[in-house]
Amino acid sequence: MTESNFDIIIIGSGPGGYVTAIRAAQLGFKTAIVERDFLGGICSNWGCIPTKALLRSAEIYHYMQHAKDYGLSADNVSFDAAAVIKRSRGVAGRMNSGVGFLMKKNKVSIIWGEATIDAPGKITVKASKTEAPKGALGPGTYQAKHIIIATGARPRVLPGLEPDKKLVWTYFEAMNPDKMPKSLLVVGSGAIGIEFASFYRTMGAEVTVVEVLPQILPVEDAEIAAFARKQFEKQGMKIMSGAKVTKLDKKADSVTATIDDGKGGTQTLTVDRVIAAVGVVGNIENIGLEKLGVKTDRGAIVIDGMCRTNVPGIYAIGDVAGPPMLAHKAEHEGVICVEAIKGLHPHPMDKHLIPGCTYCSPQTASVGLTEQAAKDKKLDIRVGRFPFIGNGKAIALGEDQGLVKVIFDKKTGQLLGAHLVGAEVTELIQGFVVAMNLETTEEELMHTIFPHPTLSETMKEAVLDAYGRVLNM
Incomplete structure (x- = not known):
């Protein structure tokens, strides 16, 4: 010893x-x-x-x-x-x-x-x-x-969704699969679930995501999550929110899931593999x-x-x-x-100053209060938005599907929250994080010169929009 x-x-x-x-x-x-x-x-x-x-x-x-x-x-x-x-x-x-x-x-x-x-x-x-x-x-x-x-x-384990390392995976098995599945069920739409859903869908798998809550990416602002969902579905991802997997029936090399759709009905889905991404x-x-x-x-x-x-x-x-x-x-x-x-x-x-990022396609990133959280606090707010489709760099990149949303306190000009979806927003979010740490108001942000052409210009435009001064929309 x-x-x-x-x-x-x-x-x-x-x-x-x-x-x-x-x-x-x-x-x-x-x-x-x-x-x-x-x-x-x-x-x-x-x-x-x-x-x-x-x-x-x-x-x-x-x-x-x-x-x-x-x-x-x-x-x-x-x-x-x-x-x-x-x-x-x-x-x-x-x-x-x-x-x-x-x-x-x-x-x-x-x-x-x-x-x-x-x-x-x-x-x-x-x-x-x-x-x-x-x-x-x-x-x-x-x-x-x-x-x-x-x-x-x-990984959190729920009754009936216990991973077996072969048919039902956690992120450990999902990162090192024995073979690429042709079909996949992802249970849970938080960061882990959506990132794997995005990866396997891009690589060609038929992917279904089941989320028990009404909104996917539950910690994100509802508007941002809805935007992301629309993009995922355009890519061919099937998403069932307000739904629950009630049973998994394992076969030799496939799994049949029974899903309560949350509307009084049930359906079954047979896939090669299941990823349980219900938190940690x-x-x-x-x-x-x-x-x-x-x-x-x-x-x-x-x-x-x-x-x-x-x-x-x-x-x-x-x-x-x-x-x-x-x-x-x-x-x-x-x-x-x-x-x-x-x-x-x-x-x-x-x-409130800890940023969160999800590296799906499109990416999401956020810091501070969502619009709903600000309203729940009875705060008087200004909300600004700017879409990537109005940004020259995004158009040049072929990445014009995105949105920047900012929330300000109407009385003080304090930046309460920022929420982004689109290409490279996980790199952009830190600009808002720094601003919030410095207790920056809308005035400083509007007087800051953002380089052109960059995706970061969407950040300033969203701030301008909150105060009725947006330039490129």
């Missing part, structure tokens, strides 16, 4: 965990990070990054199929499914090795295994089933004044939380604005600390956490 002392130990090496470790090391803390499976966590290995690699392949395949639209010729366009998957896994491998490099560069010790918190300041690490990276510390007892839990989340749940089990009396609520660890739990010396960040379950939220929480430990008095996170 090995025994060693640290200032800070972080359990979990996903984006939240490894960024927290780097910031802790920068602040002079002797830091260690515990991992049991793969450096970089789910995001780098099975989530955020490799899914974007898949979606990029699908995007290029789509452009090749529509080469004539750009005056080009591309005959007999096809894809090699194994090569597409191999590229995605290669991207994940680069991310994994990159995290290892960053840990070494910042002199963060890697402890390989599965951690349990025995008491504040003390953990026991048991051996992992996966091979440890070179130089990692092994099983043993470790001590640290501060223990930060960053164990992430896993925090990994709060088997860490020792119950024994220590760490407070949890609805599957998440309860924390304050500095990421402290109710037990001194124990902290939590990221998915395990509750929604929104986004990598960038986890990273920012980790920085807040260690800076607070250092006594730097960071600002607590304002969750």
